[in-house]
Amino acid sequence: MARVNLPILKITTVMLAMVVVLPLLVVFSGWMQSENLVWEHLLRTVLGDLLKNTAWLLLGVGIGVTILGVGLAWLTTRCEFPCRRIFDWALMLPLAVPAYVMAFVALGLLDYTGPVQTGLRETLGSNNFWFPEVRSTGGVITVMTLVLYPYVYMLARSSFITQGNSTVEAARSLGLSAWGAFFRVSIPTARPAIVAGVSLALMEALADFGAVAIFNYDTFTTAIYKAWFGLFNLQAASQLASFLLILAVIALTAERQLRGKAKYHEATRSTNVYRYHLAGWHRWGALFIVSLISLLAFIVPIIQLSIWAWGVLSEDMDGRYIGLLLHTLMLGGMAAGLTVISAMVLAFTRRTHSDFLVRGSVNIATLGYALPGSVLAVGVMLTFTSIDNVLTTMATLIGWQSPGQILTGSVFALVMAYMVRFLAVAYGPIESGLCRIRVGIAEAARGLGDSPLFTLWRVYLPLLRPGLFTAGLLVLVDVMKEMPATMLLRPFGWDTLAVRIYEMTSEGEWERAALPAITLILVGLIPVIVLVRRSAIYQGRN
Amino acid sequence: MSEILEIKSIRCGYEGTIVVNDFTLSLADTTQSCLLGPSGCGKTTVLRAIAGFERITRGEIILNGRVISSKDTQIPPEHRGIGMVFQDYALFPHLSVADNVAFGLRKQGKMKQRKVAEEMLELVGLEDHAGHYPHELSGGQQQRVAVARALAPKPPLLLMDEPFSNLDSDLRERLLLDIHEILRQRQTTTLFVTHDQEEAFIIGDHIAVMNDGYIKQWDTPYNLYHEPTNRFVADFIGQGRLIGGVLASHESVQTSLGLLAGNRSYEWPPETRVDVLLRPDDVLLGVDEGVECLITDRHFKGAQIMYTLRTPGGDELLSLVPSHFDIDIGQKVKAAVDAEHLVIFRQ
Numbered sequence: 001m002a003r004v005n006l007p008i009l010k011i012t013t014v015m016l017a018m019v020v021v022l023p024l025l026v027v028f029s030g031w032m033q034s035e036n037l038v039w040e041h042l043l044r045t046v047l048g049d050l051l052k053n054t055a056w057l058l059l060g061v062g063i064g065v066t067i068l069g070v071g072l073a074w075l076t077t078r079c080e081f082p083c084r085r086i087f088d089w090a091l092m093l094p095l096a097v098p099a100y101v102m103a104f105v106a107l108g109l110l111d112y113t114g115p116v117q118t119g120l121r122e123t124l125g126s127n128n129f130w131f132p133e134v135r136s137t138g139g140v141i142t143v144m145t146l147v148l149y150p151y152v153y154m155l156a157r158s159s160f161i162t163q164g165n166s167t168v169e170a171a172r173s174l175g176l177s178a179w180g181a182f183f184r185v186s187i188p189t190a191r192p193a194i195v196a197g198v199s200l201a202l203m204e205a206l207a208d209f210g211a212v213a214i215f216n217y218d219t220f221t222t223a224i225y226k227a228w229f230g231l232f233n234l235q236a237a238s239q240l241a242s243f244l245l246i247l248a249v250i251a252l253t254a255e256r257q258l259r260g261k262a263k264y265h266e267a268t269r270s271t272n273v274y275r276y277h278l279a280g281w282h283r284w285g286a287l288f289i290v291s292l293i294s295l296l297a298f299i300v301p302i303i304q305l306s307i308w309a310w311g312v313l314s315e316d317m318d319g320r321y322i323g324l325l326l327h328t329l330m331l332g333g334m335a336a337g338l339t340v341i342s343a344m345v346l347a348f349t350r351r352t353h354s355d356f357l358v359r360g361s362v363n364i365a366t367l368g369y370a371l372p373g374s375v376l377a378v379g380v381m382l383t384f385t386s387i388d389n390v391l392t393t394m395a396t397l398i399g400w401q402s403p404g405q406i407l408t409g410s411v412f413a414l415v416m417a418y419m420v421r422f423l424a425v426a427y428g429p430i431e432s433g434l435c436r437i438r439v440g441i442a443e444a445a446r447g448l449g450d451s452p453l454f455t456l457w458r459v460y461l462p463l464l465r466p467g468l469f470t471a472g473l474l475v476l477v478d479v480m481k482e483m484p485a486t487m488l489l490r491p492f493g494w495d496t497l498a499v500r501i502y503e504m505t506s507e508g509e510w511e512r513a514a515l516p517a518i519t520l521i522l523v524g525l526i527p528v529i530v531l532v533r534r535s536a537i538y539q540g541r542n
Numbered sequence: 543m544s545e546i547l548e549i550k551s552i553r554c555g556y557e558g559t560i561v562v563n564d565f566t567l568s569l570a571d572t573t574q575s576c577l578l579g580p581s582g583c584g585k586t587t588v589l590r591a592i593a594g595f596e597r598i599t600r601g602e603i604i605l606n607g608r609v610i611s612s613k614d615t616q617i618p619p620e621h622r623g624i625g626m627v628f629q630d631y632a633l634f635p636h637l638s639v640a641d642n643v644a645f646g647l648r649k650q651g652k653m654k655q656r657k658v659a660e661e662m663l664e665l666v667g668l669e670d671h672a673g674h675y676p677h678e679l680s681g682g683q684q685q686r687v688a689v690a691r692a693l694a695p696k697p698p699l700l701l702m703d704e705p706f707s708n709l710d711s712d713l714r715e716r717l718l719l720d721i722h723e724i725l726r727q728r729q730t731t732t733l734f735v736t737h738d739q740e741e742a743f744i745i746g747d748h749i750a751v752m753n754d755g756y757i758k759q760w761d762t763p764y765n766l767y768h769e770p771t772n773r774f775v776a777d778f779i780g781q782g783r784l785i786g787g788v789l790a791s792h793e794s795v796q797t798s799l800g801l802l803a804g805n806r807s808y809e810w811p812p813e814t815r816v817d818v819l820l821r822p823d824d825v826l827l828g829v830d831e832g833v834e835c836l837i838t839d840r841h842f843k844g845a846q847i848m849y850t851l852r853t854p855g856g857d858e859l860l861s862l863v864p865s866h867f868d869i870d871i872g873q874k875v876k877a878a879v880d881a882e883h884l885v886i887f888r889q
Contacts, residue, residue, distance in 0.1 A: 174646030
């Protein structure tokens with residue numbers, strides 16, 4: 001490959017890795033200057049409950065998304081039943097619904113005063129009937145499972161499609177029943193994909209703030225928020241954050257371990273997909289299951305939100321809403337721009353200067369997706385506070401007036417936090433786009449007399465445009481939905497749609513949270529549609 | 543020899559489209575048979591119906607005297623004990639080669655399983671690869687593992703679905719001969735699906751030529767080539783051309799190459815218009831007594847040259863002659879027919 005030597009790329013890459021690592025180190029450094037009092041207080045009061053709640057949440061959501069995701073993927077790829085083609089993509093749509101939106105819709109619908117219980121009371125004419133407690137561990141788990149199962153569904157689905165069914169048929173001709181073949185052949189072959197999907201879902205569950213806050217289900221994210229805003233104790237917040245961080249790191253390592261060992265390629269690529277033509281009640285059973293999930297996870301929430309939004313449209317669709325939307329879009333746009341540029345630097349450096357340092361830096365810089373927004377917010381906050389302190393000291397030393405807090409509480413800090421968190425999201429599509437550009441193309445450009453930078457401009461950029469677009473879109477949408485980092489770091493006057501949803505839902509005003517929620521779902525649908533279309537093309541090729 | 547598999551006028555298909563219709567076939571024990579036909583002719587569907595992956599809506603399939611498929615009964619694939627080798631091999635990617643081979647032996651003890659797997663791998667020449675994973679093997683090796691895996695439980699019947707179509711031609715022939723030999727040694731009754739007649743000729747004692755869901759002819763390779771009973775088989779098997787003619791008597795035909803006669807007689811009355819099948823090896827060139835034809839094309843094949851000729855009557859002919867007989871395109875040459883019997887179809 002043509003030798004390129006641009007030290008600036010290498011330096012930027014290493015710096016990006018440091019930008020990711022620094023907040024994490026700062027979070028941990030909270031331990032060094034720890035006043036034991038805070039720690040002992042935490043240990044005595046909340047830590048046990050937090051760990052217990054988090055464990056239940058992860059266990060429940062893990063089992064839920066695995067069963068739902070794998071089961072639905074198997075139905076839509078291996079069986080034939082009415083409307084299968086529609087549900088094949090419709091089952092991905094809940095990906096556009098943020099967990100906190102699902103959470104408040106569920107509460108609004110099922111609470112004592114909600115339409116379901118009210119309706120039941122009126123029909124039965126009494127108060128004497130059993131109804132499950134909505135604000136419960138089971139409730140949170142159900143809500144999160146319904147919005148997070150698409151991660152498992154999508155990955156398992158594409159694995160089942162590439163597997164084809166000849167291995168299943170081979171297993172059956174060798175004496176296994178249909179179920180035996182499913183558990184002994186289909187599932188083990190799809191295991192890397194399933195593990196990847198489940199761990200994505202679990203990382204989201206671990207990082208979630210909005211849904212658990214709405215359900216009053218205390219986890220580390222809500223505890224961090226309370227320590228920060230309730231007690232104004234950054235120390236406690238950072239110690240809690242370091243716990244959450246350790247959990248995330250454990251999850252990430254476990255995933256790499258489970259996936260790394262089982263890194264088999266698809267040995268065969270099946271050309272024919274024969275589906276079980278379900279007969280009799282199996283047909284309708286399958287249709288019932290996929291319809292029920294689509295209804296619960298997407299259609300019912302959309303309808304309920306529309307009804308609420310319609311009721312408050314005249315008063316809420318005002319300058320305030322426009323302002324919220326603008327802030328959200330501006331933050332998302334800035335973060336998307338910065339993140340895409342950074343991700344491109346990473347990907348391009350990785351390709352042209354692949355040495356130990358660069359590979360390590362890229363691996364570190366793309367770890368951010370595993371970091372919960374709350375942890376990052378604490379880390380970024382502490383980092384910028386110390387920088388501000390240093391600046392103040394230096395200014396006083398040379399006799400200037402103290403500049404005050406320049407960085408802390410600035411838009412810059414928030415955008416940096418977004419970038420760290422979503423760098424991996426942007427890196428994925430850009431890197432895969434870059435992989436598709438053969439080295440020869442760049443060499444041809446350089447052979448025709450272009451300098452490396454000029455090659456980047458004239459060859460790589462145009463070819464990468466689809467990848468860059470996808471990357472930007474994904475970051476934009478993720479930033480718009482991000483709740484905890486925005487809640488903790490937003491400068492005064494920079495409320496976003498997500499913040500508005502939190503404020504309204506924490507007062508139980510579901511109707512007034514509906515309009516921003518619908519806006520977020522609509523925006524969130526764009527990347528989902530892109531994904532669905534891509535998977536359709538993918539399946540068409542098979 | 544007893545019949546191991548009997549297929550009695552089955553019909554398969556789904557939702558309005560009939561893929562296979564009125565299909566009847568019997569396989570004798572220890573024979574190797576072949577379903578040959580162009581793609582989409584229904585041969586894979588027949589195979590999948592026998593294996594139990596496809597329902598039949600009419601007729602029945604009987605294995606060793608037991609009805610395994612009919613309109614009402616459908617014994618699941620896992621209870622049929624029929625071995626199958628798939629077009630894409632379908633090896634289990636998460637299992638080692640040895641575990642793949644032992645997969646069908648679950649009901650036997652661990653020691654027995656390992657012993658059989660070793661034997662089978664030795665049989666296909668892969669004893670050194672027992673611990674490897676499928677993705678570490680070449681296409682030909684994967685194919686051998688697939689055969690070993692299907693044979694390990696000693697199935698009474700082995701089905702093979704285009705098992706060589708993903709291999710390059712060099713490898714294909716060697717593997718084909720090896721596997722043919724293994725199947726013969728173990729006396730495994732085999733039904734093999736292919737669209738490649740050379741493969742079918744090597745492996746099949748009997749071949750069923752299929753088109754549009756029907757069997758066109760069920761015969762030995764020799765007879766399919768020399769005694770096709772219909773135009774489809776005549777055209778599909780081997781090379782050759784049909785030329786028009788009129789029956790001069792019950793034994794001879796008048797054509798643009800003169801009066802042709804073989805060693806048999808035809809029941810149709812004289813003056814019936816017919817087509818005569820002429821294979822490239824039936825047409826001699828450069829003879830003293832013959833009809834002068836024009837060379838319109840030639841393909842050098844090493845030991846032989848394949849000429850395309852036009853008769854004065856405008857019929858096209860193919861002739862395969864030794865390569866020292868060298869004539870240019872546009873030249874004329876005398877051609878005559880030398881055939882023991884004539885294959886004739888009524889127009």
